[in-house]
Amino acid sequence: MNLADWTESARRFAKGRIVRVTAIVAVAVAGAWIGIMLGGAIRTNVGPVELGMRAEPSWAGETVVDAHPFGTLLFDTHNAPVNLRITLENINPDRAKAILLDARFSDRLPALLEKELGDGVRTLILRAALCGLAGGLIATLIVFRRPGAALAGLLSVTVLIAGTGGAIALTFRPDSVVEPKYTGLLTGAPSLVGNAASIVTKFESYRVQLAKLVNNVSQLYDTVSVLPVYDADPTSIRVLHVSDIHLSPIAWNLIRSITTQFKIDAVVDTGDLTDHGTSPEDKFVEEIGTLGVPYVFVRGNHDSKATQRAVARQRGAVVLDDSAKTVAGLRIYGLGDPRFTPDKSVAVDSDLETLSALGHTQALKLAQSRKRIDLVAVHDPTVAKAFSGAAPMVLAGHSHERSSELLPSGTRLLVQGSTGGAGLRALEHDEPTPVAASVLYFDRKTHRLRAWDDITLGGLGEQSVQIERHVEADPGRTISPVPTIAPSPTGSISGTVTP
Numbered sequence: 001m002n003l004a005d006w007t008e009s010a011r012r013f014a015k016g017r018i019v020r021v022t023a024i025v026a027v028a029v030a031g032a033w034i035g036i037m038l039g040g041a042i043r044t045n046v047g048p049v050e051l052g053m054r055a056e057p058s059w060a061g062e063t064v065v066d067a068h069p070f071g072t073l074l075f076d077t078h079n080a081p082v083n084l085r086i087t088l089e090n091i092n093p094d095r096a097k098a099i100l101l102d103a104r105f106s107d108r109l110p111a112l113l114e115k116e117l118g119d120g121v122r123t124l125i126l127r128a129a130l131c132g133l134a135g136g137l138i139a140t141l142i143v144f145r146r147p148g149a150a151l152a153g154l155l156s157v158t159v160l161i162a163g164t165g166g167a168i169a170l171t172f173r174p175d176s177v178v179e180p181k182y183t184g185l186l187t188g189a190p191s192l193v194g195n196a197a198s199i200v201t202k203f204e205s206y207r208v209q210l211a212k213l214v215n216n217v218s219q220l221y222d223t224v225s226v227l228p229v230y231d232a233d234p235t236s237i238r239v240l241h242v243s244d245i246h247l248s249p250i251a252w253n254l255i256r257s258i259t260t261q262f263k264i265d266a267v268v269d270t271g272d273l274t275d276h277g278t279s280p281e282d283k284f285v286e287e288i289g290t291l292g293v294p295y296v297f298v299r300g301n302h303d304s305k306a307t308q309r310a311v312a313r314q315r316g317a318v319v320l321d322d323s324a325k326t327v328a329g330l331r332i333y334g335l336g337d338p339r340f341t342p343d344k345s346v347a348v349d350s351d352l353e354t355l356s357a358l359g360h361t362q363a364l365k366l367a368q369s370r371k372r373i374d375l376v377a378v379h380d381p382t383v384a385k386a387f388s389g390a391a392p393m394v395l396a397g398h399s400h401e402r403s404s405e406l407l408p409s410g411t412r413l414l415v416q417g418s419t420g421g422a423g424l425r426a427l428e429h430d431e432p433t434p435v436a437a438s439v440l441y442f443d444r445k446t447h448r449l450r451a452w453d454d455i456t457l458g459g460l461g462e463q464s465v466q467i468e469r470h471v472e473a474d475p476g477r478t479i480s481p482v483p484t485i486a487p488s489p490t491g492s493i494s495g496t497v498t499p
Contacts, residue, residue: 021152024140024144024149024152024153024156025152025153025156027139027140027143027144027153028136028137028139028140028152028153028154028156028157029136029156029157029160030139031135031136031137031138031139031140031153031157032132032133032135032136032139032157032160032161033057033132033135034135034139035131035132035133035134035135035136035138036055036057036128036131036132036135037054037056037057038131038135039127039131039134039135040054040055040124040127040128040131040132041053041054041124042054042120042123042124042127043089044116044119044120044123045116046113046116046117046120047112047113047116049088049089050089051086051087051088051089051120052086052087052089053084053085053086053087053120053121053124054084054085054087054124054128055082055083055084055085055124055125055128056082056083056085057081057082057083058081058082058083059081060083061076061077061078061079061080061081061082061083061168061171062074062075062076062077062078062083062084063075063077063078063083063084063085063086064083064084064085064086065086065087065088066085066086066087066088076173077172077173077174078167078168078171078172078173079167079171080164080167080168080171081164082164082168084121084124125165129161132157132160132161133154133157133158133161135157136153136154136156136157137150137153137154137157139153140152140153140154234263235444236441236442236443236444236450237265237266237328237329237330237441237442237443237444237447238262238263238264238265238439238440238441238442239264239265239266239267239268239328239330239375239439239440239442240255240258240259240262240264240266240267240268240437240438240439240440241267241268241270241395241414241416241437241438241439241440242255242267242268242269242270242416242419242437243269243270243271243272243300243379243395243396243397243398243416243417243418243419244270244271244272244300244397244398244400244416244417244418244419244420245269245272245273245418245419245420246272246273246274246275246302246418246420247273247274247275247281247284247420248419248420248421249284250420250421250435251419251420251421251435252287254419254435254437254455254457255267255291255419255437256290256291258437258439258455259291259292259293262439262453264293264439265293265294265328265329266293266294266295266296266327266328266330267291267293267294267295267296268296268332268375268377268395269295269296269297269298270298270300270377270378270379270395270396270397270398270416271297271298271299271300271301271302271303271336271337271379271397271398272300272301272302272303272379272397272398273285273297273300273302273303273307273311274302274303274304274307275302275342276302276304276342277302277303277304277306277307277340277342278304278306279306281307282306282307282310285307285310285311285314286314288311288314288315288316288317289314289315289316289317291316292316293316293328294316294317294318294327294328295311295314295316295317295318296318296320296325296327296332296334296377297311297317297318297319297320297334298319298320298321298334298335298336298337298377298378298379299321299336299337299379300337300379300397300398301337301339301340301341301379301380301398302340302341302342303336303337303340304340304342305340308321308336318332319334320332320333320334320335320336320377321334321335321336322334322335322336322362324369324371324373329442329444329447330374330375330442330447331371331372331373331374331375331447332373332374332375332376332377333366333373333375333376333377333391334376334377334378335359335362335376335377335378335383336379337378337379337380337383337398338355338358352382355380355382355383355386356382356383356385356386357386358383358386359378359382359383359384359385359386359387360386362386362387363386363387363388363389363390366387366390366391367389367390367481373390373391374391374392374393374442374447375391375392375393375394375395376390376391376393376394376395377394377395377396378394378395378396379396379397379398380396380398381396381398381399381413381415383396384396384413384415385407385413387411388407388408388409388411388413389407389409389410389411389479389480389481390411390481391411391479392410392411392412392447392448392449392479393411393412393414393440393449394411394412394413394414395414395416396413396414396415396416397415397416397417397418398415399415399417400417400418400433401415401417402414402415402416402417402436402438402454402456403415404470409479409480409481410477410478410479410480411479412449412472414438414440414452416436416437416438417433417434417435417436417456418433418434418435418436419435419436419437420435421433421434421435421457434456434457435456435457436454436455436456436457437455438452438453438454438455439452439453439455440452441453443475446475446476448472448475448476449472449475450471450472450475451469451470451471451472452469452470452472453467453468453469453470454466454467454468454470455467456468
């Protein structure tokens with residue numbers, strides 16, 4: 001055999017070997033992906049939520065949070081041919097109850113979520129790697145029926161998995177979690193896919209809907225403001241009354257939009273800004289500093305003294321607790337709620353007379369003060385009624401149901417609904433709680449209420465906006481102080497059953 005024959009034989013051998021190796025690698029990779037798809041998924045608990053996790057082949061390299069049927073959230077977390085898909089499956093009722101009822105458990109929740117999510121991802125990586133190796137090995141054995149080919153396939157899958165893991169580690173972008181992409185019908189009809197999906201996806205869905213709806217409030221307002229019954233004086237003092245936000249992020253969308261569109265001078269919040277008054281909830285109040293107007297706050301029965309201090313640290317916040325201050329030209333007195341419902345170590349006293357006595361005592365103090373009070377802000381309507389005659393107007397909340405009443409003294413009591421749609425409580429009832437807020441118009445000279453607009457948005461899953469104009473029939477009426485002998489309360493001041 002001459003040199004040319006040897007060269008041709010070597011070329012044919014090399015070509016056949018390359019084809020054979022390529023075939024082995026292709027079969028091994030296909031088997032690895034099949035193995036990962038069939039056995040690589042896991043289910044894990046992260047806080048109260050049960051998640052499904054799986055790795056999927058993809059050229060994009062994303063983390064996908066599947067909130068079916070509302071759509072998905074996409075995070076550009078890495079560059080590698082694999083996706084991490086997280087599906088919201090269900091809720092653990094025991095854990096959810098512990099979080100809602102135990103304030104100490106809530107303090108540990110952020111660290112617990114981080115740990116359990118990390119444990120779940122590590123378990124998924126290990127399981128996906130083992131299933132991929134097993135799939136590659138089995139596929140090459142079935143196709144080529146030789147141990148050598150199977151070992152070669154196993155080696156190629158090992159290299160592939162190691163390379164993919166290295167690519168993920170090198171290109172991982174943790175900041176991508178703050179820039180998600182929304183896809184699908186996040187504004188679709190309400191549908192329950194497990195309680196966890198409801199709690200997480202319905203709130204995000206509704207927040208998107210609400211942002212669009214509130215942007216149209218100005219058009220509705222323009223229609224109402226031209227009615228002959230009352231023309232909102234552009235020089236009037238405009239106060240936005242909100243209450244019972246209960247950690248609902250949709251409330252900030254509403255407050256920010258109304259503040260801009262109605263040219264609000266000050267916001268008055270009559271309490272229950274949080275649910276449990278814990279330190280992790282302090283982050284929620286930071287939105288106050290972004291509103292650009294004074295934010296008057298009185299503590300509710302779900303707000304701790306620590307919550308009150310957190311609010312006081314925000315730019316523009318005015319915390320009133322048995323104190324008065326002039327804000328936007330109005331002299332406002334505020335009294336924090338004496339109860340703290342989430343503290344289960346303190347007995348809850350349901351004696352309404354105790355609350356009424358507290359209000360009467362503080363009203364007498366105001367009557368003895370030389371400075372006139374234009375507006376009183378408290379949380380509980382029972383306390384609010386005791387201020388009858390102490391000021392022309394009293395604001396309250398607590399009941400999650402809006403009402404207005406002209407008291408015999410001439411004082412008007414306005415009880416606000418829930419500006420947060422009752423927070424997570426919106427998922428506890430068949431009918432959603434409406435989102436409520438009111439714009440109050442005060443005369444700049446007399447400081448008396450002239451009119452108010454009640455703004456109501458349909459509750460969770462509903463798409464409706466209603467603005468109802470009310471005109472004060474006799475804004476200059478005489479306010480008659482009510483003679484009161486305040487009884488001495490006995491026992492601890494706690495209050496009514498928590499709504």
